[in-house]
Amino acid sequence: MKINYLELKRVTAMHAHEIQQAVNHVVNSGWYLQGEAVGTFEAEYAKYCGAQHCVGCANGLDALTLTFRTLITLGRMGEGDEVIVPANTYIASILSVTENRLTPVLVEPRLNTFQIDDRLIEQAITPRTRAILVVNLYGRNALTDTIIRLCTKYNLQLVIDNAQGHGLSLPHGTLHSAALPSPSVVCHSFYPGKNLGALGDGGAITTDDETLATLFRTIANYGSSRKYVFDYCGRNSRLDEIQAAVLSVKLKYLDADNALRRNAAQRLIGEVSNPLITMPSAEYCHDNVFHIFPVLVKSPDTLQRHLQDHGIGTMRHYPIPPHQQACYQAWAALHLPITEQIHREEVSIPCNQTLTTEELTHIIFAMNSYDK
Ligand SMILES: Cc1ncc(COP(=O)(O)O)c(C=O)c1O
Known part of the structure; x- marks a missing residue:
């Protein structure tokens, strides 16, 4: 018997007909970026996560990196400020912090959950700490009441790297429950091997913070909120129509x-x-x-x-x-x-x-x- 670690062909085959139809629909529409499929997926995924807003982007690393970029642009943190991160994670979580010239402060995990050890976080907080980056590593929830309490107590931004946790609900309910400190952002990757995987790269943020969602969308679109007008030196980081259509099928x-x-x-x-x-x-x-x-x-x-x-x-x-x-x-x-x-x-x-x-x-x- 031969069992590959993960056979994406078999994953796709489970819903091949619907995926094929969704792809054909986009191909035949002649509209490949910033169209109906992305808008539909963003609305569906926001609802699924219990969030008010979902903004698609090119991949999970961009979701994280542009989140910190947005928080800096909003003046909620600045160069040299510290972000608490789990020491054991995929490198992308930490790259998003250093890319923005923020300082990651590594905190050890618990061996029995593989997740950041919330008992060690408070002692790592300094006057420069602005955020806690929680990573739902391996698909396991890492957010605890202690972390929520610390965010509120020290006025810290909560950013959740949910690249590995699609479909995760929290003890309080959906990913964005009323119990989350406001404002908080959840970052998602749709890399093909993820639980909700596209047929290429893709990513998104979900949040209840409208200011943040709007600015994130602008920064991910060359810094432009209106055609021909550029308010920021932004980036091109977009979820494309084909990936969005595939994701809408797989989300079901x-x-x-x-x-x-x-x-x-x-x-x-x-x-x-x-x-x-x-x-x-x-x-x-x-x-x-x-x-x-x-x-x-x-x-x-x-x-x-x-x-x-x-x-x-x-x-x-x-x-x-x-x-x-x-x-x-x-x-x-x-x-x-x-x-x-x-x-x-x-x-x-x-x-x-x-x-x-x-x-x-x-x-x-x-x-x-x-x-x-
Ligand atoms: C925990 C974690 N964060 C971030 C990322 C980055 O996502 P992407 O590959 O879509 O850039 C990944 C996965 O690849 C991941 O596993």
């Missing part, structure tokens, strides 16, 4: 797809029992759309080889932590033991809506037979 199935991911994850957790493999804890399974199913092992290469010998593809998210990357040499001397352990030991097991019962049984068998 997101909850059902996430339920299948959850079932797959529950089987893995319930049926893999191997002292050499640390499975996610029960706590980890709350508020989770299982974008990635992470396990920890002392020798990731050996587990990956063992699973490959059984025809099973795996991935690493991510083998080198941000503070040990060449692009952030100033952090090379930092010692962040929990972050380093996660990045050193994490292996991602296939866990998605396309897996059959037999495939899952095979993955479980192979994981239980690992004995190196």
